[in-house]
């Protein structure tokens with residue numbers, strides 16, 4: 001069955017994928033295309049609606065991203081958001097200016113509820129603004145449908161032509177009823193039926209993968225984590241035994257994890273190879289303490305291992321990774337800032353032998369990947385596993401990595417996880433682990449002085465791992481973990497609990 005499609009035209013804003021995700025949440029199929037996409041190509045998709053995203057530019061500047069005027073004359077509903085609405089106004093003969101006062105963050109907004117976007121919603125509320133420019137003269141045929149104290153055109157509409165604009169961001173959760181506004185656009189203006197589900201996503205992706213790969217050979221980087229397991233399920237359905245899954249045991253796995261991953265995949269109908277590369281990684285990272293250097297070296301060594309394995313199999317055409325959207329955005333995709341280089345992002349170094357890297361989950365958020373995993377019939381223990389970063393414990397040992405430190409951290413982390421599970425908190429806390437800080441302090445044990453390392457415990461609640469809150473774990477659980485760690489793990493005499501949210505901290509310490 002062919003689905004109704006909405007096109008999100010990307011003008012370089014921060015929330016573009018979030019808009020796409022919100023549309024998908026409304027059960028409407030959605031694709032993000034660059035603003036430069038020729039109109040013919042857009043029309044060929046037969047979209048029921050088009051959404052223009054925000055962007056960092058100003059429409060009145062010469063080289064700012066533009067679209068052809070004809071896009072507004074196709075009878076297809078268009079919704080502009082932020083830069084998108086300014087662009088619509090500018091192209092259709094309105095005027096955009098740069099006023100004295102900028103609006104940023106939560107803003108009290110008044111809505112005209114006779115506008116299709118705001119139908120059935122309250123007449124005022126908080127919206128999330130992030131702009132300098134605003135529209136000070138509307139194009140012909142338009143009227144204002146929302147305003148704020150500082151922005152006369154917080155929203156505009158030309159219902160006859162099905163053209164709509166919002167200066168604020170309905171896609172972020174800070175905008176009260178923002179999702180309902182998008183839903184109104186999709187269902188009341190575009191005539192969406194809500195005919196798209198995760199099951200369809202699975203079917204389409206499998207089909208596309210099969211077409212692309214043909215009879216090529218595929219290596220899949222399998223960590224046993226949620227993302228790569230879901231990717232493996234997709235690929236296995238698409239190309240069967242043309243697929244080989246490589247699990248790199250770099251030695252930075254959690255206690256017993258290497259064996260557990262092997263056990264989980266051994267009996268499935270899947271070519272599975274475990275590479276024991278602990279010595280290789282430890283050697284490579286000896287003496288390295290800078291977090292970004294560690295990450296980059298691990299990323300490169302991963303690729304080297306895959307290359308070596310590929311040679312054993314013969315010619316391999318594609319490498320598949322379970323990269324998901326937050327990995328991409330934090331590594332500084334497009335104009336976004338580099339927060340940390342995820343080992344799996346950055347593409348292939350030019351001396352590598354694979355034709356291409358395939359990342360079938362690149363546009364999905366974690367909770368969407370989980371929904372897809374359920375859809376593909378993966379067991380709950382795989383789908384709801386807490387995430388574990390590719391570089392593993394290497395980025396949870398602050399400073400230089402040694403085998404001794406690795407064993408220490410594995411033990412402490414294992415105890416913490418055991419106590420969390422014992423308290424029944426393992427499903428409600430989204431990620432929890434121990435960090436071996438590089439700090440030593442004085443303690444007293446058995447009447448003697450110790451000068452040992454400090455373990456930091458970290459536990460967070462989050463849905464998309466882009467923002468997170470520290471988990472309010474009951475004191476007695478923390479107490480049990482702390483007692484056991486200092487008593488059972490040599491070299492540790494102090495335990496701290498990390499009570500910072502993300503932002504300003506990140507979830508991992510490096």
Ligand SMILES: Nc1ncnc2c1ncn2[C@@H]1O[C@H](COP(=O)(O)OP(=O)(O)OP(=O)(O)O)[C@@H](O)[C@H]1O
Nearest residue numbers: 221222223225226227228248321322387388389390
């Ligand atoms: N030890 C490993 N062996 C092989 N590939 C790996 C390994 N660790 C990570 N990768 C690759 O890097 C990708 C990104 O790692 P990441 O940890 O984000 O995802 P994941 O392990 O699949 O899922 P989760 O986020 O639940 O841990 C993985 O999807 C996988 O393709």
Ligand SMILES: O=c1[nH]c(=O)c2[nH+]cn([C@@H]3O[C@H](COP(=O)(O)O)[C@@H](O)[C@H]3O)c2[nH]1
Nearest residue numbers: 341342343387388389390391465506507508
């Ligand atoms: O596969 C990965 N490779 C990496 O390099 C990496 N760095 C962080 N993470 C995981 O991403 C989520 C967000 O982590 P941060 O708040 O520390 O950026 C958390 O779930 C982290 O565990 C990684 N996953």
Ligand SMILES: NC(=O)CC[C@H](N)C(=O)O
Nearest residue numbers: 054055082083131132133
């Ligand atoms: N977030 C945006 O889309 C910003 C649009 C434009 N650059 C402005 O400052 O008004």
Ligand SMILES: [Mg+2]
Nearest residue numbers: 225388389390
């Ligand atoms: Mg992982």
